[in-house]
Amino acid sequence: MKVVVIGAAGYMGGELLRLVLQHPDVTEVTATSRSQAGKPIADVHPAMALLTDARFAAHAPADVARGKNVVFLALEHGESSQIMGALIDAGPGMIIDLAADFRIHDGRLHERYYGGHPAPELVHRFAYGLADIRGHELRGASAIAAPGCFATAAQLALHAIVDLPLAAPPAIFAVTGSSGAGQSLTATTHHPARAHNMFAYTGMGHRHEGEMLEQWRAWRHDPAAHARLICHSGPFVRGIHATLHAQLAEPWRDVNGHVARRFSHRPFVRVLDAPPQLTQVVGSNLALLHAMASDDGREVQVMCVIDNLIKGGGGQAVQAMNLALGLDECAGLAAPGVFPC
Ligand SMILES: NC(=O)c1ccc[n+]([C@@H]2O[C@H](COP(=O)([O-])OP(=O)(O)OC[C@H]3O[C@@H](n4cnc5c(N)ncnc54)[C@H](OP(=O)(O)O)[C@@H]3O)[C@@H](O)[C@H]2O)c1
CATH class of the missing domain: 3.40.50.720 (NAD(P)-binding Rossmann-like Domain)
Structure with missing residues (x-):
């Protein structure tokens, strides 16, 4: 080829x-x-x-x-x-x-x-x-x-709960490493601004939210469905750590088992028994996920880590x-x- x-x-x-x-x-x-x-x-x-x-x-x-x-x-x-x-x-x-x-x-x-x-x-x-x-x-x-890189992590987390009954639009809080910004130097991408630092750079309306919403609406069969992507810059070079939080309309307990079954046929998505860490995926094409529910089963969180460049x-x-x-x-x-x- x-x-x-x-x-x-x-x-x-x-x-x-x-x-x-x-x-x-x-x-x-x-x-x-x-x-x-x-x-x-x-x-x-x-x-x-x-x-x-x-x-x-x-x-x-x-x-x-x-x-x-x-x-x-x-x-x-x-x-x-x-x-x-x-x-x-x-x-x-x-x-x-x-x-x-x-x-x-x-x-x-x-x-x-x-x-x-x-x-x-x-x-x-x-x-x-x-x-x-x-x-x-x-x-x-x-x-x-x-x-997009943020959009990939966010959509893997969203897809994990796509068939759960939601009480409100979910939100995904995500942190990326500096390589996500490319090689060109700007005031917020050079080393002194990124090392030992963390900041929100688009809390409302990050561009990747657009592609994420288009897919989310199609999956939910709801043209008005909403979800919020909240993006941050973190003090590392590679990787994205995303945490989705959602409120459920009905209690759901075995949420990690549910997510594991949903992705069981996908070779690059693995659902762990504990929250994944960023460096467990750096350099690979893997996405690692973990989901948990609150004691009353009415709130869920889904963590997803990926290498932004892979x-x-x-x-x-x-x-x-x-x-x-x-x-x-x-x-x-x-x-x-x-x-x-
Ligand atoms: N970084 C990530 O994590 C990531 C993840 C997913 C998707 N992306 C996307 O991938 C693309 C590249 O991102 P990057 O991180 O690699 O940025 P980058 O490091 O700044 O590289 C951009 C490249 O584009 C080339 N370029 C720019 N303007 C050009 C023009 N007018 N004609 C020809 N070449 C031009 C440059 O090469 P020359 O000037 O040498 O030609 C440069 O190598 C972006 O659209 C980004 O959104 C990036």
Whole structure:
């Protein structure tokens, strides 16, 4: 399989390269970069030295996509919309976009969280690549929008309680590491602001809430269903720790058993007997969950931990590719995490 990673010099692009270069069905990898074209990949991503001695190709998306089986895009928000028409015309077998541009189908939700869409006529070509929940719908897809990192953790927690009777909209409190913000330096992403610090950066209306709401409403068969995503920055590099809290309309006690049964057929979702810890998933495509109920059974909490760059990004995208192409879902994704880290 011939694969392209566009925007491969960034954090997400680097993670995708690491995964596709070790994927058993991938025979050729092209990595493009605007800023690093011509440089050896291993100069920019030294950890890749044993995997490739290739160089970054120039940023010419349509040219590199022609004749390829799969094209991944790891560009900043809004960039994929600018090139998507030409990319589709180039006719690669499949396009998987890691940015938010094509995740939301509902125009009003998109408007509310991101403003007007620059390429609305292309949005409905994209399947939403939430691999652990909607994976069965991806078979044969030729365009996939990979979910956001916060949105992935939040939706795994939400899906755990999707069929429980709720008394009020659930809320998900989530904390991410600094790699979620990408490699560009800003006042709130550089080391002194992030190390030994923690802060809320979008308590109301984080952008990932939009894609989360679209799915939640579909699952609940309720176009007015609501859920709140509350996002924080934490003093670590990789990973997301999310805690969902919900009030139930009827008491429910064996909530962890219920969640374990719900995900029992999904290879990358494991439900533990105790709350999961962030470093148990760092470096892997796993999502670890645990659920608990209050003594009276009327409140539930669901914890979910993921690696933002793998389950919340490149790993899920490769899993979606595997599912869409009918490959082994776990191909190229079996590496365990690294602990301690
Ligand atoms: N970080 C995460 O945890 C995470 C998780 C899920 C999804 N994502 C998504 O993945 C995408 C990339 O995020 P990131 O964290 O990797 O950001 P990043 O580290 O800042 O990298 C962004 C990359 O985009 C490229 N780029 C930007 N503008 C470009 C343009 N006009 N033309 C060509 N290339 C351009 C840059 O490469 P050159 O300038 O060298 O070309 C850079 O390597 C974002 O849309 C993000 O939302 C990130």
